[in-house]
Amino acid sequence: MVYISNLSDHVDEEVTLKGWVYNYRSSGSLYFVEMRDGSGICQCVVAQDAVSDEAWEQTEALRQESSLKITGTVVEDERSIGGHELQVTDLEIYQVAEDYPITPKEHGVDFLMENRHLWLRSKRQWAAMRVRNEIIYAIHTFFQERGFIQMDAPIFTGNAAEGTTNLFETEYFDDQAYLTQSGQLYGEAMAMAHGLIYTFGPTFRAEKSKTRRHLTEFWMIEPEMAFYDLVDNMDLAEDFVTFIVKRVLDRCPKELNALERDTEKLRKTVEGEFPRISYTEAVEQLKSDDMAAMLDQMVEDRKQEIEELKEEREEIKKEKGQAKKWRKAQIDQRVKEIGNRLDQIEEDLRNIPDWRESALNFEWGEDFGGSDETLLTMKYDTPILVHRFPADIKAFYMKRDPEDEKLAMACDMLAPEGYGEIIGGSEREDDLETIQKRVEEHNLPEDIFQWYLDLRQYGSVPHSGFGLGLERTVAWLCGLDHVRETIPFPRMMGRLSP
Numbered sequence: 001m002v003y004i005s006n007l008s009d010h011v012d013e014e015v016t017l018k019g020w021v022y023n024y025r026s027s028g029s030l031y032f033v034e035m036r037d038g039s040g041i042c043q044c045v046v047a048q049d050a051v052s053d054e055a056w057e058q059t060e061a062l063r064q065e066s067s068l069k070i071t072g073t074v075v076e077d078e079r080s081i082g083g084h085e086l087q088v089t090d091l092e093i094y095q096v097a098e099d100y101p102i103t104p105k106e107h108g109v110d111f112l113m114e115n116r117h118l119w120l121r122s123k124r125q126w127a128a129m130r131v132r133n134e135i136i137y138a139i140h141t142f143f144q145e146r147g148f149i150q151m152d153a154p155i156f157t158g159n160a161a162e163g164t165t166n167l168f169e170t171e172y173f174d175d176q177a178y179l180t181q182s183g184q185l186y187g188e189a190m191a192m193a194h195g196l197i198y199t200f201g202p203t204f205r206a207e208k209s210k211t212r213r214h215l216t217e218f219w220m221i222e223p224e225m226a227f228y229d230l231v232d233n234m235d236l237a238e239d240f241v242t243f244i245v246k247r248v249l250d251r252c253p254k255e256l257n258a259l260e261r262d263t264e265k266l267r268k269t270v271e272g273e274f275p276r277i278s279y280t281e282a283v284e285q286l287k288s289d290d291m292a293a294m295l296d297q298m299v300e301d302r303k304q305e306i307e308e309l310k311e312e313r314e315e316i317k318k319e320k321g322q323a324k325k326w327r328k329a330q331i332d333q334r335v336k337e338i339g340n341r342l343d344q345i346e347e348d349l350r351n352i353p354d355w356r357e358s359a360l361n362f363e364w365g366e367d368f369g370g371s372d373e374t375l376l377t378m379k380y381d382t383p384i385l386v387h388r389f390p391a392d393i394k395a396f397y398m399k400r401d402p403e404d405e406k407l408a409m410a411c412d413m414l415a416p417e418g419y420g421e422i423i424g425g426s427e428r429e430d431d432l433e434t435i436q437k438r439v440e441e442h443n444l445p446e447d448i449f450q451w452y453l454d455l456r457q458y459g460s461v462p463h464s465g466f467g468l469g470l471e472r473t474v475a476w477l478c479g480l481d482h483v484r485e486t487i488p489f490p491r492m493m494g495r496l497s498p
């Protein structure tokens, strides 16, 4: 089989492609069919006098998303999507599609979510899923090349890992079980057997709020390393994320282009080291005069940008009257872009006062909200690592800072451009008595945690690990503003189908 992604190996040859009609237009005796086959999109030109009467009849019956087989000669054509064009000699339909609900015109997101099973076929969604796939591949490559063993943690569990407020409960014969929130506790047991391991699986949290960063079912990658301390942990997290970003930049230029991702910004995120700041320093930054000044400056910059964009829009609209057809299309496109950007700025301007308020009133001991994370990363191009959080807002298993009992040896990675926390991790408490005390303090059932306590009884060692949220990483690398587009069939509060 020949696929569109391989057409460059078949220039001037006759090939047969199988796929679906992405788009089409006709002008008398010519049909331009944009065909997609899963691997890409190719423009196919059907000329009435180049095909049989039968094939022409079939061509005229085409509809968006009709499935078909097309034979033709591959011609290099830079102007075409994908860089090739097919000059068709034969065409055969598998099925003429009914009127397709998702036309290229704009739809509301609710409608698109209801039709997620079809929406997945559209170009941006296609590109996002390819980037997701590349990230998954990069993750396995990174760990496998470094001697980590991939091991699977159970989905049904008897214990909570990340607090008891957002557990999904389910029946388990005569018992009660939970859907796992994290594979970590099992990962720790595996690391004591294999040294370096990672889990990669679905995790579940009954998140009762609707935000653009939260799913109820998401995929997490959790490496766990025997003999790693907090610094080793942060070093690994930094290398890991750098590796993923570079791979996506290298291997997904087409997809990033379809997503209109600003790749320059992305490239900069891996040019330097990731700054590491303590939670306490982060709080100081939030409350600082510098932060207030930066926000004031931001308002000024946004206002100026509005002026410039509006001016540009006036200019090109004036030009449109006399413009050629291709230029008109370009102008329409740009006007749309400007409109989107203006909406975004307006939203920022509405939000900034709240962000400012929240940052300046932040109290040591609180957890960062989405806007605090955005502000903390704003002055950097790269992600940042925040470490040593108040123990009270972190999980029971984290080791305390030997220099300050109030602090947990935790580290979060915050992505730039407002994407927020993508990694949460820590050094683990490895002392038996201390971890027993924590289990008690957190009112966790000791009998169910007995196996976990055993790990501190039989050859306990310092160890650390972290969890990367796959969907948040996809959102960041693709430049998507909501995690619902980062997974084939998202699960969120109020969304269980399709």
Ligand code: 4AD
Binding pocket: 161, 162, 181, 182, 183, 184, 205, 207, 213, 214, 215, 216, 218, 220, 222, 223, 421, 422, 423, 424, 425, 426, 465, 466, 467, 468, 469, 470, 471, 472, 483
């Ligand atoms: O910070 P979290 O809760 O950490 C853990 O679960 C640890 N047990 C990980 C470990 O040390 N092995 O979650 C880790 C990451 C977050 O940084 C975020 O990227 C993602 O998982 N995440 C979510 N992604 C989408 N929807 C949600 N509701 C998420 N909750 C967490």
Ligand code: MG
Binding pocket: 412, 421, 423, 424
């Ligand atoms: Mg976290």
